[in-house]
Amino acid sequence: MDLKYPFGMRVLVPFGSRKIPEAGYVVGIKETSEYQCKSIIKVIDTVFDKEKLNLAKWISKKYFCTLADSLRLLVPPGTSTVVNRVKTKTESVICLSPDYHEETLKNDKQKRVIRFLKDNQSVSKKLLQEFLGVSDSVLKTLEKNGQIIVQKEEISRNPLFHKNLKKTNPLVLTEEQRHTFESIDIKGYHKYLIHGVTGSGKTEVYLQLIEKVLDSGKNALVLVPEISLTPQMTDRFLSRFGNVVAILHSGLSLRRKV
Numbered sequence: 001m002d003l004k005y006p007f008g009m010r011v012l013v014p015f016g017s018r019k020i021p022e023a024g025y026v027v028g029i030k031e032t033s034e035y036q037c038k039s040i041i042k043v044i045d046t047v048f049d050k051e052k053l054n055l056a057k058w059i060s061k062k063y064f065c066t067l068a069d070s071l072r073l074l075v076p077p078g079t080s081t082v083v084n085r086v087k088t089k090t091e092s093v094i095c096l097s098p099d100y101h102e103e104t105l106k107n108d109k110q111k112r113v114i115r116f117l118k119d120n121q122s123v124s125k126k127l128l129q130e131f132l133g134v135s136d137s138v139l140k141t142l143e144k145n146g147q148i149i150v151q152k153e154e155i156s157r158n159p160l161f162h163k164n165l166k167k168t169n170p171l172v173l174t175e176e177q178r179h180t181f182e183s184i185d186i187k188g189y190h191k192y193l194i195h196g197v198t199g200s201g202k203t204e205v206y207l208q209l210i211e212k213v214l215d216s217g218k219n220a221l222v223l224v225p226e227i228s229l230t231p232q233m234t235d236r237f238l239s240r241f242g243n244v245v246a247i248l249h250s251g252l253s254l255r256r257k258v
Contacts, residue, residue, distance in 0.1 A: 012042040095122035168239045
């Protein structure tokens, strides 16, 4: 392999007798090889570092797939480069008016918007419409009637939603929460099930466990059971951890996945 192609690059290479080249990944460098080698046709982009490679290897081993398949999961589809910067743009942002009155709402779509905003504070107009499937006319009527406020704001591409949240600090755990928290060992690989009814404080336990994991120099992955819960969970995690939170789901456009 030509040493001018550094680790982590995605490259266009010939495979066998195929006329159409395919993408491959530079996962290591060797000065010599026992195999007959072909020249790299083109460098596409740089797509991963050693940390991502280790994650891909773990995925490959855990789920019995090829390393190439697991690496593809880490590459935003259709992107030519991975850029470590956050761009801003102006979008229409919707929030609940302090003078809203639920008793004056006329249909289910209006009620759905108000309930959503009560749980999620401010959110981009486009994303609210994607989640709720409501038209511009529904939002214009709510704005005209003083139920919602629509304004242009500079919004970050990451995190997903426009947020103006106050920093929250860990809460004092109840005796039951503290027992659960202290019973979970974050070292090594272990499985735990936290059982509790809605509102029993499980999320706060998760947040403090994640903080403990982050303090140990590791990362945490949170899986949400339903996409509609994403905004609600986003609020909780952003207010606790700030912009280190990244969000990924099937509802994101290609541009937002970068």
